[in-house]
Amino acid sequence: MDPKWNEDLPIYRQLRDRVVAMILEGVLGDGDALPSVRNVAAEYRLNPLTVLKGYQELVDEGLVEKKRGRGMFVTDGAQKQLLKDERQRFIEKEWPQVVATIDRLGLEADQLLREMSVKKSSKPGGKND
Amino acid sequence: MTSLVSARNVAKHYGAVRAVDDVSFDIEKGCITGLIGPNGAGKTTLLKAVLGLTDCQGSLSVLGLDPFRQRKELMQNICFIADVAVLPRWIRVNQLLDFVDAVHNNFSRKRAEDLLANTKIQPKAKVRELSKGMVTQLHLSIITAIDAKLLILDEPTLGLDIIFRKDFYGNLLEDYFNEERTIMITTHQVEEIENLLTDVMFINDGRIVLDASMDALPEQYVELLASSENADEARKLNPIYERDVFGKKVLTFEGISREQLTGLGELRTPDIADLFVAKVKGATA
Numbered sequence: 001m002d003p004k005w006n007e008d009l010p011i012y013r014q015l016r017d018r019v020v021a022m023i024l025e026g027v028l029g030d031g032d033a034l035p036s037v038r039n040v041a042a043e044y045r046l047n048p049l050t051v052l053k054g055y056q057e058l059v060d061e062g063l064v065e066k067k068r069g070r071g072m073f074v075t076d077g078a079q080k081q082l083l084k085d086e087r088q089r090f091i092e093k094e095w096p097q098v099v100a101t102i103d104r105l106g107l108e109a110d111q112l113l114r115e116m117s118v119k120k121s122s123k124p125g126g127k128n129d
Numbered sequence: 130m131t132s133l134v135s136a137r138n139v140a141k142h143y144g145a146v147r148a149v150d151d152v153s154f155d156i157e158k159g160c161i162t163g164l165i166g167p168n169g170a171g172k173t174t175l176l177k178a179v180l181g182l183t184d185c186q187g188s189l190s191v192l193g194l195d196p197f198r199q200r201k202e203l204m205q206n207i208c209f210i211a212d213v214a215v216l217p218r219w220i221r222v223n224q225l226l227d228f229v230d231a232v233h234n235n236f237s238r239k240r241a242e243d244l245l246a247n248t249k250i251q252p253k254a255k256v257r258e259l260s261k262g263m264v265t266q267l268h269l270s271i272i273t274a275i276d277a278k279l280l281i282l283d284e285p286t287l288g289l290d291i292i293f294r295k296d297f298y299g300n301l302l303e304d305y306f307n308e309e310r311t312i313m314i315t316t317h318q319v320e321e322i323e324n325l326l327t328d329v330m331f332i333n334d335g336r337i338v339l340d341a342s343m344d345a346l347p348e349q350y351v352e353l354l355a356s357s358e359n360a361d362e363a364r365k366l367n368p369i370y371e372r373d374v375f376g377k378k379v380l381t382f383e384g385i386s387r388e389q390l391t392g393l394g395e396l397r398t399p400d401i402a403d404l405f406v407a408k409v410k411g412a413t414a
Binding site for chain 2: 005010011038039041042043044045046048049050
């Protein structure tokens with residue numbers, strides 16, 4: 001149950017990333033309430049200020065809005081926005097590295113893509129394994 | 130603004146032994162301060178002085194009161210869980226609630242009962258019939274039901290199993306803590322509370338060797354994981370402590386910027402346990 005915190009990143013940042021992942025995966029949808037600061041602090045035994053700081057990052061990014069006295073909510077269109085940003089980031093940052101790895105290992109991009117589509121079609125049920 | 134707890138040159142001697150030796154610090158409202166130190170460092174003596182359970186030299190103000198002379202007023206707004214079980218073993222849970230209700234103005238019996246309803250503790254049970262973990266739960270439930278400004282915990286989870294320990298801190302945050310409240314806590318289980326703290330103090334041989342906010346630690350302290358060759362270079366910057374890990378050297382620096390160490394190896398912020406060893410052992414080396 002206990003999350004493993006990564007030593008290289010501040011915890012508030014990792015909390016922010018976790019909420020972002022939840023929005024991307026659709027666990028948290030537009031307008032959904034975030035778990036309360038108190039709950040998260042108690043669950044993970046974190047200082048409430050740490051949790052608040054993580055949430056504040058999300059507010060600053062426009063992904064979450066504070067409603068006075070009611071808590072924090074995912075803003076409308078947050079997932080769309082995140083997907084756009086994530087795609088952008090993948091294309092700019094990760095993809096060039098993937099390409100470099102493919103080159104370095106002497107792989108053929110066409111071959112890899114063909115294998116990927118074979119794998120996809122051979123698993124008709126999807127997630128049964 | 131005056132601090133919630135303010136100590137100036139506080140000292141307590143037992144014969145020739147200086148249990149607390151010229152200690153000064155401040156604790157502000159809304160903080161969770163960890164007091165970390167080895168056995169015999171003076172933690173409990175210091176807490177006792179804050180609670181007015183022992184007199185001391187120097188000046189000490191808690192909630193604006195002199196804890197030794199104005200103990201009665203202070204006790205209205207302060208709570209304490211000791212490392213030794215202090216609840217009488219013969220008393221029943223409901224009798225204990227009757228008692229606290231009668232003696233404490235700020236106690237909400239309803240709240241204590243609600244909290245206990247979430248545990249396996251039966252109102253008719255005697256303290257001696259409860260497990261060690263349940264006694265701590267009972268104690269915490271009572272304390273949480275008291276509207277106190279300052280809570281002092283002295284090794285509150287000593288001897289408890291891991292489930293109880295986690296629940297203890299979870300409940301503390303969920304049911305007790307808010308920005309109007311302040312907690313001072315001592316423990317050996319540093320890893321368990323380090324993410325909980327806003328501030329940390331290290332105490333060794335009766336003296337405070339570190340007093341910092343958790344936010345400030347990454348700026349003040351850095352650990353370098355370096356090869357032996359790079360370690361020679363890094364030693365010129367006077368590390369406070371050095372240890373070996375998997376054939377590499379880990380050097381702990383105080384007041385050295387990360388820029389000064391770039392290129393010499395991997396940099397990270399030491400965790401509290403490592404920092405404690407560095408400060409205490411480094412000082413005696």
